[in-house]
Amino acid sequence: VTTLWDTTGTAVVKALAAERRQAGSVSSGLALTLVVVVDEKNVADAEAAATRAAAQHPCRLLVVVRRRPDAPEPRLDAEVLIGGRLGPGEAVVMRMYGRLALHAESVVLPLLAPDAPVVTWWYGEPPNRIAHDPLGVFADRRITDCSLAADEIAALHRRAEDYAPGDTDLGWTRTTLWRALCASAFDSVQGPVTSARVGGAPGHVTRALLAGWLQRRLGVDVQVDDLEGTGLSVVEITAGDVTVSVTRGKGSGAQLTRTGQPDRTLPLPRRELGDLLAEELRRLDPDEVYAEALEAATGSSGLADRSAHRTHIWHDPVESDDPDPALTVT
């Protein structure tokens, strides 16, 4: 571990190279660079999740913590670790003070692994516009999490307005196990679908995306019910006289019911943040299925046809009336 106080980007690059030499050939197989944008108070959670994901997808981990953009003097503190508490790979944790926080890319760009894909993950309220954050502009894939916004559905609409191919949201990742259960429950059902229903907590982003996906795939209007509890509770699909439903049970199981067949219990664990992140890192191409679900959930269209490239838009959270949470200040 090398800890650098009040340092420069060049010194961080040198420290990383020195750590790599010392560690031998640890990093010959880097698949990608993961940039994590996080608040000071959530650093530990984000580090734990990124470490878990990095165990499955060896990557260079760059954690950026933006602090006090109003501080009079810009300052950079950095910690360089290889094979330490952040897993077997390479990691750099950077704290940027003052105006440097708005120019984080000047430190991060030289640290990206050569020619490997870049994934940026905002662990916090999603940006209003990703183009406001230079750390999102150069990324090949951008991961937000609408469930961390105060108004999840409003955040989801902003994601649709701001969408570019290569964007994804952990609210969508949380639908995967539900979608897998629905698909396998529906495998042996014949005939056109007549109705579908999704029940869960009101204003829940995962419920909205799952309903959007069903609507898009099945071609029927999906009824959305408000139910008590956290997150999704039930999905029900009817095709003619056959109804299949998946209901979250107690613990990590789900009840699968189908007309004319005995009920079954199936695994439906609540996954850790690190596992969700790992799922996102598995594929780095644009997720068209997410784009379609997002369109259906927000009533927008043409998302997949947009350009995958963004141009940076200068945004100063100190002077703005509506500071973008992407440039989080703590």
Added chain:
Amino acid sequence: MSNPLRDPRDRRLPRVPDPCVLVVFGVTGDLARKKLIPAVYDLANRGLLPPGFVLLGFARRDWGDGDFESVAKEAARKGARTEFKDEVWQRLAEAIRFLPGSFDDDRAFDTLASTLTELDGTHGTQGNAAFYLSIPPSAFPIVLQQMERTGMADNSRSGGWRRVVVEKPFGHDLPSSQELNNLVDKVFTAHDVFRIDHYLGKETVQNMLALRFANELFEPIWNAHHIDSVQITMAEDVGIESRAAFYEQTGAARDVLQNHLLQLMALTAMEEPASFDAESLRIEKRKVLSAIKPPKDLAAYAVRGQYDQGWLAGQRVQAYRAEKDVAADSRTETFAAVRLEVESRRWAGVPFYLRTGKRLPRRVTEIAVLFRKAPHLPFAKTDTEELGSNQLVVRVQPDEGMTLRFGSKVPGSAMEVRDVAMDFLYGEAFTESSPEAYERLLLDVLLGDASLFPHNQEVEDSWRVIDPIEKWWAEQNDSGGEPELYRAGEWGPKGADDMLARDGRTWRRP
């Protein structure tokens, strides 16, 4: 109508098999406990088993469902690759059944047949069943007859699919393998028969195809113009353990060379398949297998050895002939090395050296492709003295990955070129634990994907290569010959080194 919720672009959703029953014959055996049951658990844990899945054990034990469940639980806890969770097991346990019976017991098989029908109602298994024959080959005929008698193997009678999984050995020579194939294919239809060669389930073996056919870098030089020779090695440090009875009858060539090594060779030498479905892969693999010819000069290019006592990994180990239940004058080979050629334009004149053995210094399986020397070296002779031939090595196990060796300048004022190695470790660039071979193959059986399973004709083609070699060795035995001894803990007998020396080559030390 296809399921509207399944979308080929939606690659987050796993492929999950149809509801089905997995019937395991010989479920109390080693393989079932160490590999199969843990693989079933791992699949369940990864959410890859269908809602209606039943594991049905069949063996000659006076057990109920509960007895079997507790044995299976212990096996899963010990052998599973993924974390053992009680809740996952609880759900799996609800779907575990056991039927006691011996293979000649008509009543037991009638019960099995009616149980399968019953499960269609209670578990919604829709007539689908896979039968895993984890039993000695001598028991195959009777079990297959029982299945035929009860109509269990009949797709149309069951209303779903019925598949059978067979483990190696697939016979012990060409006639016996043909007999076995006929028997199995008569009871089941040919495309419902899955022959497991667990080597083909390994990620690196599949990566061989990706390496060759997804890249521009390798395929243009993958031919006799640029490749000097290929060495395929499967070495084990263990002896025969408790398999003396089986091994005495089999030997290294039948145990390993006929299946694993020839399959690895086929994947290395085959042409590009039209697509990656099972049928196209089979066509190409068969083509190359039928072009492999046994060596003409068997005395020079088919070497066998047997381990003598020695020291291995700091421990004293006994000779093969001193192992329990091995004849004191046994002539079974524990090491085999052969030189094969592929009679095609691509490979004309390129020898493929295959070797396998027990009690070798370490456990390793690898495919080494050795390239020719550069046609002209614009350096002084002394500058390139330490330059060997370029090599591409695919490590199948352990440390799955690849090494590329090439020459590089030694830093300094003089021009001096020396070999360096560039290493790619599979586990480093991708997920840290790739699925166990059995896990992958079992899932493929339930999904009906046969691309990683050798076809009966591939098996027969392989025997065509091995039979003349076995016959030659048998003749040697008749005239008083025997395998050359090698000390346990060394890389095989001297004859294997002589074989390569004759061609002006040496074995690569893996």
